[in-house]
Amino acid sequence: MEGTIVHTPRPSSISRFLRNYGVAVAVVLLILIGSGISYSITPLRTTAVLAATLRASTPLALGALCGLYGERSGVINIGIEGQMLLSAFTAFLINAYVGNLLLGVLVGVLTGAVMGLFLAFMSVTLRMDQIIGGTVLNILAFGLTGYFYQQGLTTPGKLQPIPLGPLADLPLVGQVLFNNPPITYLTLLLVALSQYVLFFTRWGLRTRAVGEHPRAADTVGINVYFMRYANVIIGGCLAGLAGAYLTLEQVGSFERMMTNGRGFLALAMMIFGKWNPLGAWGASLLIGFTYAFQTRLQFMGTIEIPPQFFGMLPYLLTIIVLAGFVGRARPPAADGVPYEKE
Amino acid sequence: MSGPLTGEPLALEARNITKRFPGVLANDSVDFALEKGEIHALLGENGAGKSTLMNVIYGLYSPDEGQICVDGKEVAIRDPNDAIAHGIGMVHQHFMLVPVFTVAENIVLGSEITRGPTLDMRQAERQIRRLSEEFGLQVDPQAVVEDLAVGEQQRVEIVKALYRDARILVLDEPTAVLTPQEADDLFRIMRQLTDRGVSIIFITHKLKEVLAVADHITVMRRGRVVGTTTPEETDEQGLASMMVGRDVVLEVDKSPAQPQQIVLEVQNLSVQDERGVVAVRDVSFEVRAGEILGIAGVQGNGQTELVEALTGLRAPQSGRILLDGREVPFHNPRYLIEHGVAHIPEDRQKHGLVLPYSIADNLVLSTYYREPFSRGVQRRQRPINARAGALIEEFDVRAPGAFTPAGNLSGGNQQKVIVARELSRRLRLLVANQPTRGLDVGSIEFIHRRMVQVRDEQIAVLLVSAELDEILSLADRIVVMYHGRIVATLATAQATRDKLGLLMAGSGL
Numbered sequence: 001m002e003g004t005i006v007h008t009p010r011p012s013s014i015s016r017f018l019r020n021y022g023v024a025v026a027v028v029l030l031i032l033i034g035s036g037i038s039y040s041i042t043p044l045r046t047t048a049v050l051a052a053t054l055r056a057s058t059p060l061a062l063g064a065l066c067g068l069y070g071e072r073s074g075v076i077n078i079g080i081e082g083q084m085l086l087s088a089f090t091a092f093l094i095n096a097y098v099g100n101l102l103l104g105v106l107v108g109v110l111t112g113a114v115m116g117l118f119l120a121f122m123s124v125t126l127r128m129d130q131i132i133g134g135t136v137l138n139i140l141a142f143g144l145t146g147y148f149y150q151q152g153l154t155t156p157g158k159l160q161p162i163p164l165g166p167l168a169d170l171p172l173v174g175q176v177l178f179n180n181p182p183i184t185y186l187t188l189l190l191v192a193l194s195q196y197v198l199f200f201t202r203w204g205l206r207t208r209a210v211g212e213h214p215r216a217a218d219t220v221g222i223n224v225y226f227m228r229y230a231n232v233i234i235g236g237c238l239a240g241l242a243g244a245y246l247t248l249e250q251v252g253s254f255e256r257m258m259t260n261g262r263g264f265l266a267l268a269m270m271i272f273g274k275w276n277p278l279g280a281w282g283a284s285l286l287i288g289f290t291y292a293f294q295t296r297l298q299f300m301g302t303i304e305i306p307p308q309f310f311g312m313l314p315y316l317l318t319i320i321v322l323a324g325f326v327g328r329a330r331p332p333a334a335d336g337v338p339y340e341k342e
Numbered sequence: 343m344s345g346p347l348t349g350e351p352l353a354l355e356a357r358n359i360t361k362r363f364p365g366v367l368a369n370d371s372v373d374f375a376l377e378k379g380e381i382h383a384l385l386g387e388n389g390a391g392k393s394t395l396m397n398v399i400y401g402l403y404s405p406d407e408g409q410i411c412v413d414g415k416e417v418a419i420r421d422p423n424d425a426i427a428h429g430i431g432m433v434h435q436h437f438m439l440v441p442v443f444t445v446a447e448n449i450v451l452g453s454e455i456t457r458g459p460t461l462d463m464r465q466a467e468r469q470i471r472r473l474s475e476e477f478g479l480q481v482d483p484q485a486v487v488e489d490l491a492v493g494e495q496q497r498v499e500i501v502k503a504l505y506r507d508a509r510i511l512v513l514d515e516p517t518a519v520l521t522p523q524e525a526d527d528l529f530r531i532m533r534q535l536t537d538r539g540v541s542i543i544f545i546t547h548k549l550k551e552v553l554a555v556a557d558h559i560t561v562m563r564r565g566r567v568v569g570t571t572t573p574e575e576t577d578e579q580g581l582a583s584m585m586v587g588r589d590v591v592l593e594v595d596k597s598p599a600q601p602q603q604i605v606l607e608v609q610n611l612s613v614q615d616e617r618g619v620v621a622v623r624d625v626s627f628e629v630r631a632g633e634i635l636g637i638a639g640v641q642g643n644g645q646t647e648l649v650e651a652l653t654g655l656r657a658p659q660s661g662r663i664l665l666d667g668r669e670v671p672f673h674n675p676r677y678l679i680e681h682g683v684a685h686i687p688e689d690r691q692k693h694g695l696v697l698p699y700s701i702a703d704n705l706v707l708s709t710y711y712r713e714p715f716s717r718g719v720q721r722r723q724r725p726i727n728a729r730a731g732a733l734i735e736e737f738d739v740r741a742p743g744a745f746t747p748a749g750n751l752s753g754g755n756q757q758k759v760i761v762a763r764e765l766s767r768r769l770r771l772l773v774a775n776q777p778t779r780g781l782d783v784g785s786i787e788f789i790h791r792r793m794v795q796v797r798d799e800q801i802a803v804l805l806v807s808a809e810l811d812e813i814l815s816l817a818d819r820i821v822v823m824y825h826g827r828i829v830a831t832l833a834t835a836q837a838t839r840d841k842l843g844l845l846m847a848g849s850g851l
């Protein structure tokens with residue numbers, strides 16, 4: 001006869017890994033296999049599409065990390081779009097007027113951080129509805145950038161690719177991985193670093209505790225408010241970096257509403273990646289790939305289809321993925337719930 | 343000041359603690375003294391202010407007045423960090439564990455061991471294993487907390503306090519959710535801890551436990567300390583009247599049941615739990631008007647799923663449920679409510695109340711859409727308030743007012759709100775699952791009396807309880823559930839504690 005207490009078997013570490021990172025693994029594998037086949041047929045185009053994939057995924061991955069730091073600590077941030085947009089704008093202005101790319105990036109990051117501080121103040125201190133708080137950020141950014149937008153303003157140059165010595169000369173991978181502009185490299189580092197911070201450090205353990213059960217964290221002496229402020233501001237820095245990427249690395253100028261929904265897509269990437277940095281990165285790669293692919297299709301221009309249809313691809317895929325393939329993703333238990341002592 | 347037993351300074355002393363909440367004086371100049379190495383029981387009605395006092399001592403609430411001394415020296419406790427630094431540990435009434443974390447992660451949280459910037463979980467697990475061996479507290483550091491039974495979670499909470507070198511341990515109603523065996527285990531552990539010089543504050547509503555394990559007993563009522571005594575100087579009856587301020591009838595007095603026609607008939611019912619495991623296997627029984635059928639069993643033997651199926655919260659796999667001879671549709675709570683089924687759920691906070699809603703709104707949760715509480719699409723506040731006022735009076739709910747959010751009430755008063763709502767309709771069947779868990783003796787007496795009264799009004803009552811005393815004193819007939827099956831049916835007259843205990847453990851068949 002069995003005992004009264006039923007122990008559920010612990011899932012093996014492999015199955016746990018696949019549950020959390022299945023998305024990332026599948027996407028990377030698919031892209032690897034697909035590009036292997038396609039490379040043997042048309043090496044030049046394949047290289048171009050893959051390089052573009054990585055770059056298009058960069059702002060999405062950064063935005064997803066921004067959302068992730070917030071939500072892991074219990075603050076929903078739907079203002080990523082606004083943070084990116086305003087940072088893109090300030091980064092661009094600094095570069096246009098001062099002519100210093102590095103300073104431009106720094107000011108972009110700072111802009112994101114200040115907006116993060118504002119969001120944290122609204123949702124942690126004032127305990128405002130966090131969806132409204134994020135919307136405030138978006139409206140603020142749309143308004144400010146629209147009002148101060150100057151047509152025809154250009155900048156002296158943008159961030160250039162840095163080939164990593166002999167690695168850059170390797171076939172395919174050299175061009176795709178080792179010949180990128182700085183923020184693209186940095187993003188890869190930040191994804192890995194975030195994965196480490198969130199799951200292998202004291203900071204990460206406390207952050208996740210605050211997002212799951214703030215009262216439990218409080219009872220062991222963790223300052224819930226501080227952790228939430230800090231994580232939302234860290235997220236703001238990352239969204240700011242994404243903004244700087246758009247103006248200073250990708251385009252080289254500022255356009256109205258140039259974020260084009262990337263901040264919202266980033267949230268979808270975060271969910272698709274089950275609130276894990278690596279997973280979110282895999283999801284960003286997938287959507288980045290459709291960006292690159294649709295651009296390529298538009299360039300080829302042989303097919304009689306309006307280009308807007310191709311432009312739809314990333315968004316369409318996001319909807320399909322979110323609706324059908326996410327499975328049972330579980331957000332942090334206290335996500336979006338303001339914490340009140342006593 | 344020094345303790346009379348040992349002459350050593352007191353482990354902990356709270357002087358003149360006052361704590362106010364909006365509309366409530368939760369602690370009113372409370373004095374409390376804990377000697378080194380003793381088990382000090384803290385007793386009191388629901389809402390007497392026990393948890394509040396403990397939260398003040400642990401730094402979660404800041405008192406409006408008063409001082410706290412540890413080892414004879416006055417200390418400032420502004421937050422849990424200060425309390426932990428002074429060797430105070432607390433196991434809360436509602437566990438403070440992160441469900442998705444492992445046991446080890448929960449234990450080290452806030453006092454992590456690191457190597458460089460990296461968490462050193464190996465080292466942590468070694469330390470936890472050592473503690474767990476030293477104190478005989480079995481925990482698996484790598485298990486995920488949400489997979490653990492409550493008894494195991496509680497051991498995790500105790501190890502968590504010991505890991506922080508707690509010398510003063512507060513246990514806030516640790517036995518409310520434990521099986522009798524688990525409770526005995528806990529008492530053994532508590533003795534072991536006091537032998538090593540740990541001092542324990544033990545809150546409970548079970549007078550037998552207090553008399554069995556405590557060295558001193560302090561009783562609180564309505565925010566004040568009424569007195570301190572020892573098990574030698576008092577008995578159950580004495581403690582009960584001290585708590586409630588009047589004589590309490592501990593025995594339920596009821597006339598023999600006069601069962602009439604069958605109200606609820608369950609035929610070959612099988613139900614799965616959310617993991618898809620069969621929790622209730624081919625169960626059949628009936629409840630007649632005018633009788634109380636008790637379902638006895640150790641928690642987790644299918645009672646929860648059975649009750650959920652009977653109250654429309656879960657669809658059974660197979661079988662039939664008949665109410666007054668008519669088959670009821672599965673998974674349809676509204677149908678059941680309209681046909682006179684009342685439900686006192688096991689988890690009052692999850693299934694019994696909408697915590698942010700006011701008491702008044704909670705009291706009309708099952709009837710809000712009918713006259714006189716609604717007319718057309720419009721809700722009518724005045725009848726709702728009138729109803730709330732009447733029920734609060736009748737059921738003696740202690741609250742600042744009808745508009746207080748249910749979440750601010752003490753556990754016992756939350757339970758009374760549910761009982762008031764469920765019993766204030768026209769009934770055919772009352773399903774009560776652990777109706778007195780966590781309640782004080784006065785409230786238990788009250789709810790038991792109401793249940794007998796309901797029975798005498800020719801209503802069928804199904805009582806599910808893990809408390810043998812409750813089953814034995816209330817039920818007219820008893821069925822025992824074990825591993826999802828009904829393993830025995832007996833008249834209460836033939837049942838004894840020992841016999842039931844054996845049946846519940848799956849032996850003695």
Ligand SMILES: Nc1ncnc2c1ncn2[C@@H]1O[C@H](COP(=O)(O)OP(=O)(O)OP(=O)(O)O)[C@@H](O)[C@H]1O
Pocket residue numbers: 342363364366367368386387388389390391392393394395435740750751752753754755780
């Ligand atoms: N956070 C709070 N806000 C407002 N009122 C509160 C709060 N916490 C407790 N109270 C009130 O303070 C009083 C004392 O509550 P407390 O939880 O200390 O009682 P208790 O003795 O632990 O009762 P129980 O045995 O039911 O756990 C109650 O009237 C309760 O409604």
Ligand SMILES: [Mg+2]
Pocket residue numbers: 392393394435514
């Ligand atoms: Mg309490």
